[in-house]
Amino acid sequence: MSFVQKTGLSLAIATATAVLLSGCATTGPSETLLSSGLTAVSSPQSATQWYQLGASEADQRQQQTATTGKAKNVILVIGDGMGITSLTSGRIFSGQQLGLKGEEFHLSFESLPYSALVKTYNTDQQTPDSAGTMSAIMTGTKTRAGVIAVSPQAERANCGSSKGTELTSLIEFAHQQGKATGVVTTTRITHATPAATYAHGPERNWEADSQLPEEAKANGCTDIASQLVTSDLDVAFGGGLKAFTPAATGGYRADDQDLTANWLARPGHHFVSDAQQLQQANMKNGQWLGLFSGSHLPYVDERDDKIPGLLTMTQAAVERLSQDSDGYALVIEAGRIDHAHHAGNGYRALKETEELHQTLDWLINQVDLSNTLLLVTADHSHTLTLAGYPTRGNPINGVVKGNDDRGLPKTTPELLEDGQSYTSMNYRNGPGAVSMPRPGVDEATALQPDYQQQALIPLESETHGGEDVAIYGAGPYAHLLGGTMEQHWIYHLMRYAITGKQEI
Incomplete structure (x- = not known):
């Protein structure tokens, strides 16, 4: 077999x-x-x-056997902000959507044969940001928070200090090896995580030229959107159209350029802006830019039929990239897991995780894992917690109902010493923070899509967590995963799989 x-x-x-x-x-x-x-x-x-x-x-x-041939293809999948508690909660949630109790369910990628823990710190932060972590994964070098694929010698938001410190990304290396390349995301395509695949600069927020300070302009830094349209990417799908279009038409550009027109002016380049155009596109050749929203794509439960989901974009990307006889490198990001957590909104974080699970269910069964290295990980975690002794099968985003003295499930919610019920999912900090006396929550309220789980420390936006994240893998050299790894080592695994040899 x-x-x-x-x-x-x-x-x-x-x-x-x-x-x-x-x-x-x-x-x-x-x-x-x-x-x-x-x-x-x-x-x-x-x-x-x-x-x-x-x-x-x-x-x-x-019965597992290691695969040691060169990887024709490399696929890196990022669940942005998908920490260990997000995995556990997402697993239970996805199982419960199928009518199961949930705890025993496996997310599609959790059944990949190899795994490890990954440390996520930046060179200057104990709890990291996405720019620094994704830059480490993409370049093999840990770096500062907030910078895009430049070395830690560069100061954040200082263009002059970043000149000459640009680092070659895995996507750029794959292109040099003759492979097709692509990036798919549910965020803005110029957001920190996807940007680290093709762009370089000392500030993640320089997505459009209007966001460049005078120092950056004087020292020759360019905005992330401009770097994308001059890149060698074969596929770039996501949101963020406003960074590519002039202010006069509702965009963010101060240079009055329409970068989608600049992209189309390059031979063999194509542009699509809605789900129907993407589904009707002939993905057999050419370079494709798809921008399906002004900013981030809407959450899964808020999209209309004009917005393609992560699975649809992934299917189109794989179809196009698979045409290359030398193989391909593809980065896929479920980016809005992170945004829902920042909003203290557990339900939507789990829905986005479920979409990633469904996308990978298709992908795992689609690609040939004898010549494709598939890695699934997170760039960092969040402060989501899961606790309170709920009975098995308790709705993961509902109020806690425990067991009685005989171990049988109760029919009424558990009450704390303050006399109020509570949910098993909560955040350490964020917009859902409560003060004393703590308000209770009933099941109907807790299950609403917009419900913000209670938090301890009031913050406008919930923060990242600093603990390790998981990585899962299959395919050539995936057996090298194991133990607790430094995050930048993921790049070296991917490069080793492509070349079949260690390179210093």
């Missing part, structure tokens, strides 16, 4: 396991259709069942 077949089988078994371990929601058996086409029948829990499933997992893992 090939590695690809084993991986697909593992995913199917993992999903079947989730169904089996959920137990019956009703008195009779129920059937759930798996994405693999298999049908699993749920059954009551038993000690024997848990034991057998554990033995089966051990057997599967001992």
Whole structure:
């Protein structure tokens, strides 16, 4: 059995396991259709069942074999802000959307065979920002918070200090090796994380020329949008149209240029601006820029049919990049997980995580993992917590209902010493902060899409967390993942997979 077949089988078994371990929601058996086409029948829990499933997992893992051939393709997937608690909560949420209890569910990428923990600090910050972390992943060099693919010798927002410190990104290296390259994001394409794949500069906020200070202009720095349209990217899909269009037409540019026209003026370059244009595009060749919103793409539950989702953009990108006989390098970002967390909005963070899970479910079954290195990680975490002893299967974003003295689920919410109910998902800081006496929350309120989980410290925007994040992988040299890694080492793994040799 090939590695690809084993991986697909593992995913199917993992999903079947989730169904089996959920137990019956009703008195009779129920059937759930798996994405693999298999049908699993749920059954009551038993000690024997848990034991057998554990033995089966051990057997599967001992059959894993490392893949050591060169990687034709490299795909890096970033769940922006998707820390460990986001993974746990997202896993439960996605399972519960399928009618399962949730805890036993696996997100699609959690079944990839290799994993590790990743340290996320910047050279100047204990708790990092996305610009510094993504620059480390893309360039193999840790650097400062707020800078885009320049060395730590550059001072933030100081153009002169950054000259000569530009670092070659993995995407740029892949292009040098003759591979097609692309980036897909649900944020502005000029936002910090996607920008680190193709741009260089000492300030992440210089997305349009109107945001450049006089010092930057005098010392020859250019805005991120301008750098994209002169880049060698074959695919760039996301939001952020306003950074490319003049102020006279509602954009942010002070130079009166329409950079989408500049992109189209290059031979073989194409531009699309809505889902229908993307679906009708002939993705067999050419270079493609797709900007589907003025700023970030709307959250999953707020999009209309004019806005393509992460899966649709990923499918189009893979179709185009796969035409290159030398292979490709692709970066995919589920960027709005991060934004929902900053807003203290757990529901939308979980919905964005679910979209990433669904996108990777397609991607894992689409690509050939014998010659494609697939890595899934986060750039940093958030302050989301999950606690309170809720009974198994309790709605992940609902109020906590515990178990009685016999271990049986209660039907009424748990109350704290202040006499109020509470949710199991909360934030350490952010806009949901409460003061004493603490208000309670009922189930109907907690389950609303706009509900902001309660927080301890009042801040306009919830902050990142500083703990490690997870990385999952499959394909050539993914077996080198293990233990606790420095974040910049991810670049060196990807480069090693492309070249098949260590380079200093």
